[in-house]
Amino acid sequence: MIKRSPSSALWLSLPALALLAVPFLTLIAVTRWRHFHLAWGDGNAIAISTGLGIISLLLIVITGLPVAWWLSQARGKARTAVEILVLIPLLTPPLAMGILLVSAWGPYGPAGSLLARMGVELVNNPAAFVLAQWYGALPYFITAARSAFAAVPVAILEAGRTLGASPWQRFRRLSLPLAAPGLASAVALAWVRAIGEFGIVMIFAYFPQGIPVKLYNNLQNDGVDAVYVLLWWLLLFTLPLPLACFAFVRRYARERQPRRIRSGVM
Amino acid sequence: MRKLTLIALLSVAVCSASAMATDIRVTYAGSMGKVMDESLGPAFAKMSNGSYQGQGQGAYGMARLLASKKITADVFISITPGPMQILKQAGLIDSAVPVASTSMAIAYSPKGPYAQQFATAAKKNDGSWLEVLATPGLKFGRTDPVNDPKGQNIVFSLLLAEKYYGKPGAADRIMGGVQNPAQTHLEGGLLARLESGQVDAAAGYESEVISAHLPYIALPDEINLSNPAQAKKWYDTVSFTLKDSKGEKKTLHTQPLVYYAAVLKNAPHGEKAGQAFVDFMLSKAGQALYQQNGYAAPKGGALYR
Numbered sequence: 199m200i201k202r203s204p205s206s207a208l209w210l211s212l213p214a215l216a217l218l219a220v221p222f223l224t225l226i227a228v229t230r231w232r233h234f235h236l237a238w239g240d241g242n243a244i245a246i247s248t249g250l251g252i253i254s255l256l257l258i259v260i261t262g263l264p265v266a267w268w269l270s271q272a273r274g275k276a277r278t279a280v281e282i283l284v285l286i287p288l289l290t291p292p293l294a295m296g297i298l299l300v301s302a303w304g305p306y307g308p309a310g311s312l313l314a315r316m317g318v319e320l321v322n323n324p325a326a327f328v329l330a331q332w333y334g335a336l337p338y339f340i341t342a343a344r345s346a347f348a349a350v351p352v353a354i355l356e357a358g359r360t361l362g363a364s365p366w367q368r369f370r371r372l373s374l375p376l377a378a379p380g381l382a383s384a385v386a387l388a389w390v391r392a393i394g395e396f397g398i399v400m401i402f403a404y405f406p407q408g409i410p411v412k413l414y415n416n417l418q419n420d421g422v423d424a425v426y427v428l429l430w431w432l433l434l435f436t437l438p439l440p441l442a443c444f445a446f447v448r449r450y451a452r453e454r455q456p457r458r459i460r461s462g463v464m
Numbered sequence: 465m466r467k468l469t470l471i472a473l474l475s476v477a478v479c480s481a482s483a484m485a486t487d488i489r490v491t492y493a494g495s496m497g498k499v500m501d502e503s504l505g506p507a508f509a510k511m512s513n514g515s516y517q518g519q520g521q522g523a524y525g526m527a528r529l530l531a532s533k534k535i536t537a538d539v540f541i542s543i544t545p546g547p548m549q550i551l552k553q554a555g556l557i558d559s560a561v562p563v564a565s566t567s568m569a570i571a572y573s574p575k576g577p578y579a580q581q582f583a584t585a586a587k588k589n590d591g592s593w594l595e596v597l598a599t600p601g602l603k604f605g606r607t608d609p610v611n612d613p614k615g616q617n618i619v620f621s622l623l624l625a626e627k628y629y630g631k632p633g634a635a636d637r638i639m640g641g642v643q644n645p646a647q648t649h650l651e652g653g654l655l656a657r658l659e660s661g662q663v664d665a666a667a668g669y670e671s672e673v674i675s676a677h678l679p680y681i682a683l684p685d686e687i688n689l690s691n692p693a694q695a696k697k698w699y700d701t702v703s704f705t706l707k708d709s710k711g712e713k714k715t716l717h718t719q720p721l722v723y724y725a726a727v728l729k730n731a732p733h734g735e736k737a738g739q740a741f742v743d744f745m746l747s748k749a750g751q752a753l754y755q756q757n758g759y760a761a762p763k764g765g766a767l768y769r
Contacts, residue, residue, distance in 0.1 A: 237709040237710075238707055238708070238709050238710055238711035239707075239711075293652070296652075296653070296656065297656045297660070300653070300656045300657055300660055300662055301656075301660040301662070304657060304660065304662030305603055305662060306576070306603075306661055306662050307660070307662060310662075319646075321603075321646060322645040322646060322648070322649070323645070400650045400652060400653060401650070401652055401653040401656050402653065404608070404645075404648065404649050404650050404653055405645035405648070406645070411650075414525070414611075414650075415608075415610060415611050416709070417525045417528060417529070418522050418524045418525040418528070418610075418611035418612075419524065419610065419611055419708070419709055420528075420709045421528040421531070421532055422528065422529070422532050422534060424709065
């Protein structure tokens, strides 16, 4: 067996890790722990960010998975076109994306006026907030999930097809379980992206006020100390989901490993 | 050898140029972006042969970032005395001088379905614009009174207008609550909505409305909050309450729409440089640039003097 020591990689990681830690070590130092209390409305912001964030995440997974899978299987011009369609919102800075959403989904916009005829308005309401998070996080989810699907060995899918499995069966029985660890990471990425979304939200859905907008308001009204407190709560409430995703990936890897080693021995 | 001489000559040239030049970093109330970054800043940089850096944001947030020394600047310009008070309390300024003023106005979308009605109302002086604004289904936009002086000022203006024109209840019919989510946005969001025609009308300062080339309804002094002489006997007759960060009610009163400038004691380019910029703003050339951008002359006296 080859003995692998992680130490050299860890040494090389130190510059990056130290840089990442600097702002948060500072946060620990500058937080006024004795005056640690939420500003009025902070609790509400936490509930909105996590509650509506979960709804956005579900919509992102439901609508994003087919796109990601299709992209991983498709070839040719259609694939390039879809790739570009996903890349463009990924490259558009959030602020510009917010302005585009206002222009498109505002009450007099081309898409918004259609909705207005049905009596639906996307101005500063929960639906607008969810839509802002969806636009912010979906391209990231598709990109990460597509890589996860693409990592599934083609030979396995080919074998499935020769044995007569339908596309849906190949997706459900082969791609989905084999890509699960990568998909969990994609979900974690989409979640942090949706929760942290400020640029789109500040332009398109200022209400209901989630944590990023409340951070901005706390700065305006009470100064940086109120920002530090709410940031701690944001981390406390939003870390569990990505941590659970990573734990799932690790458990998944552990469960697979013994089998692989066994087959290697044989 | 020749190379060395060249380097020596160059560095002498650079040093003497930077000794004569005055670099400046200015922070200002967000609504001043156009006049600062496109007119006054470049003009000062050209005159003093230095570089200009401008940063605009909600005036209160900017003041708090400066007061907690998270950012530094040579000069801070606020609208209303409120944000200045934060710097005074932090011991960062001695006094603040008025450099310009503005007034509240109602801008309207030139392509919107109510444009004609607004245009007609703008010509009359009978407050009929209040009725237009209160039309059910009309989309009115304003900034959030919780974090933005302009958002507070439109509430005052509407309260004064219903008194002045004798139309009790008009303010509430228009606003539907002080912080009605359907019409309160962040500054940038409101601007995006106004420019892309997604609101029919929006509350704004006359200066920014003129800068943006939008049609608007000019309001009389009794309503537009621009005249410090009206403050005590008339403006102060209205107030409203908001909840503060502890959830307790606080009562707000009007503050005159005057832009105040102050030199910060921890100015990175020195207080002298900061004072040079303030002097430039008050000079004939500076005032002309303010005027070209739709601002009115400074009103009232200096603060804390």
